[in-house]
Amino acid sequence: MCTCELIVNWRLKLSTVCNRQYPSISINGHYHFMFTRSELEIKTLGELKGLCKQYGLKPLGNPSYKTAWIDTLLTFAAIALRQMKEGEGLRRITFKGYQDLGQALDQMGEPTDQQAALIRATMQGKRLEYPHRYDQETLLNLHKAKMQLEQVRAQQCCAPTCVPPAT
Missing domain, CATH: 1.10.287 (Helix Hairpins)
Structure with missing residues (x-):
């Protein structure tokens, strides 16, 4: 199992506890994110907060932990696309x-x-x-x-x- 799948599986388990869903974009069994986890893990907490602020995102979980900001940055694109497909928020006209x-x-x-x-x-x-x-x-x-x-x-x-x- 690749790292991306572990991240997604961990997030899906967390979603049952937090009553939230954090899906990813899966194409041919590969998960696609806007950022890579390794790219985000080398950033400081301040840099992660700044990146989230740039996109208008809030952390998923405790804001004093880097993982909350990293998870937000890893999942926001997939969540946005899922919301569009489900007719939530901005959607295609009928x-x-x-x-x-x-x-x-x-x-x-x-x-x-x-x-x-x-x-x-x-x-x-x-x-x-x-x-x-x-x-x-x-x-x-x-x-x-x-x-x-x-x-x-x-x-x-x-x-x-x-x-x-x-x-």
Whole structure:
């Protein structure tokens, strides 16, 4: 049994005591982590805390022990992916959501020639005087939002057989 499997087995045993799950990413029987245990064990407690703070992570267990911080860093990626797959937190949109997104994009329409020209001028740093500057920024923000939604629609289809329409 490799070291990674021992770590995972130890964590799974601990999960029954702590009532938590600390899964890993297993592909073809090999466990994949963002960091290696040996890479983390040579770090000081302060360095481990700093690394966890950088990612916004809290220790799994007693924060005065390096192992609590190491376990956190070894498992966070797998936990995040499991949560996504189980529909917890951030998740893919449903096919209905995908259809609604298309409907929202249709409602937003396309910019007129004059609106497109104002958007280009705004992106080049040209600004209208107040109070029209507010409306100018609103138009630019609508354009940016529409572009981002179109990008999502093109890249994030949730159904395996779904083919996004050509734009």
